[in-house]
Amino acid sequence: MANYFQPDIECAPIEKIKALQNELLPAQVRYVWENVPYYRKKMEAHGVTPDDIKSIDDLHKLPFMSKADLRDAYPYGLLAVPLSECVRIQSTSGTTGKRVIIFYTQSDIDLWNDCTARAIVAAGGTKDDVCQVSYGYGLFTGGAGLDGGSHKVGCLTVPTSSGNTERQIMFIMDLHATILCCTPSYAAYIGETFKEMGYKPEDIPLKAGIFGAEAWSEEMRRDIEKTLGIKAYDIYGLTEISGPGVAFECSEQNGMHINEDHFLAEIIDPDTGEVLPEGTQGELVFTSLDKKAFPLIRYRTRDICTLTREKCSCGRTHVRMTKPKGRSDDMLIIRGVNVFPSQIETVLMNNGYAANYQIIVGRVNNTDTFEVKVEMTPDMFTDNVGEIQARRKVLEDGLRAMLGIKAKVTLVAPKSITRSEGKAVRVIDNRKI
Amino acid sequence: MSVNQVSVFLENRAGTLNRLTEVLATNKINIRALSLAETSEFGIVRMLVNDVFEATNVLKENNFVATLTPVLAYAIADEAGDLNNLLKNFSAANVNIEYMYAFAGKERAYMIFRVNDTKKAEALLKSHGLNSLTQEEIAAV
Numbered sequence: 037m038a039n040y041f042q043p044d045i046e047c048a049p050i051e052k053i054k055a056l057q058n059e060l061l062p063a064q065v066r067y068v069w070e071n072v073p074y075y076r077k078k079m080e081a082h083g084v085t086p087d088d089i090k091s092i093d094d095l096h097k098l099p100f101m102s103k104a105d106l107r108d109a110y111p112y113g114l115l116a117v118p119l120s121e122c123v124r125i126q127s128t129s130g131t132t133g134k135r136v137i138i139f140y141t142q143s144d145i146d147l148w149n150d151c152t153a154r155a156i157v158a159a160g161g162t163k164d165d166v167c168q169v170s171y172g173y174g175l176f177t178g179g180a181g182l183d184g185g186s187h188k189v190g191c192l193t194v195p196t197s198s199g200n201t202e203r204q205i206m207f208i209m210d211l212h213a214t215i216l217c218c219t220p221s222y223a224a225y226i227g228e229t230f231k232e233m234g235y236k237p238e239d240i241p242l243k244a245g246i247f248g249a250e251a252w253s254e255e256m257r258r259d260i261e262k263t264l265g266i267k268a269y270d271i272y273g274l275t276e277i278s279g280p281g282v283a284f285e286c287s288e289q290n291g292m293h294i295n296e297d298h299f300l301a302e303i304i305d306p307d308t309g310e311v312l313p314e315g316t317q318g319e320l321v322f323t324s325l326d327k328k329a330f331p332l333i334r335y336r337t338r339d340i341c342t343l344t345r346e347k348c349s350c351g352r353t354h355v356r357m358t359k360p361k362g363r364s365d366d367m368l369i370i371r372g373v374n375v376f377p378s379q380i381e382t383v384l385m386n387n388g389y390a391a392n393y394q395i396i397v398g399r400v401n402n403t404d405t406f407e408v409k410v411e412m413t414p415d416m417f418t419d420n421v422g423e424i425q426a427r428r429k430v431l432e433d434g435l436r437a438m439l440g441i442k443a444k445v446t447l448v449a450p451k452s453i454t455r456s457e458g459k460a461v462r463v464i465d466n467r468k469i
Numbered sequence: 470m471s472v473n474q475v476s477v478f479l480e481n482r483a484g485t486l487n488r489l490t491e492v493l494a495t496n497k498i499n500i501r502a503l504s505l506a507e508t509s510e511f512g513i514v515r516m517l518v519n520d521v522f523e524a525t526n527v528l529k530e531n532n533f534v535a536t537l538t539p540v541l542a543y544a545i546a547d548e549a550g551d552l553n554n555l556l557k558n559f560s561a562a563n564v565n566i567e568y569m570y571a572f573a574g575k576e577r578a579y580m581i582f583r584v585n586d587t588k589k590a591e592a593l594l595k596s597h598g599l600n601s602l603t604q605e606e607i608a609a610v
Contacts, residue, residue: 412478412511412534419476419538419583420567421506421513447511449480451532 039287039350041157041189042150045297046352050345053353057300058091060325065089065098068331071116074109075333092300095323096311101335106136106276115139117329127175128275138275139329145184147326151281151295152185152271158286158293158350159215159244159269163190166211170204170218170226171249173197177279178249182217185281191215198222201229212241220252220260220268224391227263237265246271248280251359251366251378255385257289270359276335277322283357288348291356300325301355302334303343317342320357340367368463370397371404373441377462380408380443383434387427389416394453398466406443408435411450470603471539471587473521477514478534481507489514489533496527501607502581504570515570517542517581519608539587541594542602544610547578555580555599562593574610 040046045053066086068075079085082099089097106114115122122139140148161167167186171178179197186193194213196204204226207213216223223245230240242264248271261268272292273280282299283292294301299322303312306319320337339360348356361367361376368375381391392411397404408431416427428445435443454461479485486505493500503516518524521537528535545551552571559566559582567583579602584590591601 414534414536417476417478417534417536419474419513419515419536421508424511424513425508447478447480449478449485449532450534452480 039157039160040352041154046154046293046354048297048353050353053296054092056297057325061092061095061300061323062086062089064323064325064331065333068116068333072114074105074113078105095300095302095334098323098334100309100321101332103136103276103336103338111137114330114332116331117141122329124180125175126177126180126275126279136276138278140278141328144278144327144329147298148181148278148281149184149188151273151278151284151298152181153188154185154295155246155269155271155281155284156182156185156189156191156215156217158284158352159246159267160287161186161189161191161215161244165189165191165215166194166213167191167215167217168194168196168204168207168211168213170196170198170216170222171280172199176249177273177275178217178219181273181279181281182246186215186217201226205230205233205235208240208242214241214243216242216245216264216266218245218247219249220247220256221250221391223247223260223264223268224256227260228390231263237263240265242266244269246284248272251361251376253378253382253385253391255382256391259385259390272357272360274337274339276332277324277337278327282322286348286350286352288350290348291344291358293348293350293352293354293356294343296354298325298327299323301343301357303341304336306336306338306340314343314345317361320360366463368395368397368465370406371441373439375406375439375441379438380435383431383438384410387431387434389413389431392451392453394461395463396466397464404467406441407446408443409446409448409453411453412447413450416447470601471591472517472542472581472602472604472607473537474540474581474583475516475518475521475524475528476536476538477516477528479512479514481510481512485512486514489528492527492531492533493518493524496523498524498527501610502570502572502579504568504581506568515568515583517607521604538583541582541584541587541591542607543580543582543599544574544577544602545580547573547576551578552580558594558597558599562590562597564590564593579607579610 069086084097121141123142124140125137128136169182173179245266245268257268269285271280271284273282283294285292302321303318312318320339322335323333324331341358341360344356384391394409396407431445499519501517506513545555569582571580
């Protein structure tokens, strides 16, 4: 099954990919040195010049970039081309602070669209498919990214954007949409709504889903696949690097192939910045090799994952990353223990409940309080108070086993937790530290 | 015949019960009997209504979680001693009561019981000469 969009590069021998990277990286470093004063200053402070970067083996000599740099340089400070060369901006959701704006030239858009097209084709997409893009359109990269990829593949693109779930369902049914692109929490919501409306998985024309932009668990994947009767593929990206499609899942559903002809990946120790060997868990760092308007060198994603070059039976040779355990921005430290929201989701799904939850952290007398609100569902409800309390206790025990610390589970009314159709509000941290 | 009781999940905070009654009022559903079981965080409203089917539909549409629970309803004389007479039969038939609530009508009083095995309890009590009320009878009270 040849599900490749650009087989020559997607399945290129690793030597060929390395040779390409060795050619692109030194040129890209020189390019930013010459065009972005911010980078030049930063490299000078770090005691490194483009002459020191001869191949990807020299990458570790370069300083890291982080979200703080993007904020410092807001809005134009990292721009490497005149504004007249830029054709578009996108912006981050601003969930972890001030918004960041990213600029694109037409060639940046083209390479980004190639990346999302690879993801759509890997999910089985062809020009005969109807691809419904239910990611938000606008400043968020989700809508624009998948929309562009869908055009490249030649799918009939249905730009519903997010929200108005009944209309989403109407388009899926009336236009026989076969591919759905959105956040996993929205896919789950669409699935729930289908179910409430009385549709069975076999009534739904969808065959594949491409879901990303937030952390989700394997259990959630299985749940979505079952409700919608599809195969669900993960897609990874971040606005700073271009948007969704930096990496994507193939038919093996076992890690996401990083488009390393465009994005060079490293794993580092998040505390020391030291580069870690393949297969070690750490923070993912990206260098964009051929972006023109907003090229980032050694950008720290805050995402925790591992990389592997083990052969993938799909035929692609590009390095694979595991599903991030959660953005280290999302990671909470509660009573000294690392907690990822995705772990809570796993406990809920393991008990057969929908992942409609919200974490509330507070601090009383210098001790963290940790509450998980869980929406009551028909599956969890009975007329018997004792039985409900017992089910609540099972969840608390499950969380304790998963996290190693005690959480208080509070059952709340259905649909009372803020359900954003872009990104779910999973964490409220009231600690004033 | 057992009667279908509507049980609804509510958070234990101000206004939630009113939100429930608002939905029922808007949809012209009459509550015939009601009781509340509560914990510190949530409660279960148990009620008999005139239209069970419509009630469960509108509750679902308005994002309430509700379930139907079979309960047994008996009519007794609205006078001192008759609940005692009724419960003597429960004791004699060895029927355990999970919970109960009651309301008084114009002529008679009505006792509603949740037991663990409804069918078996109903048969046992029938053998003691007690006939439980049907959904229609309760609605007509």
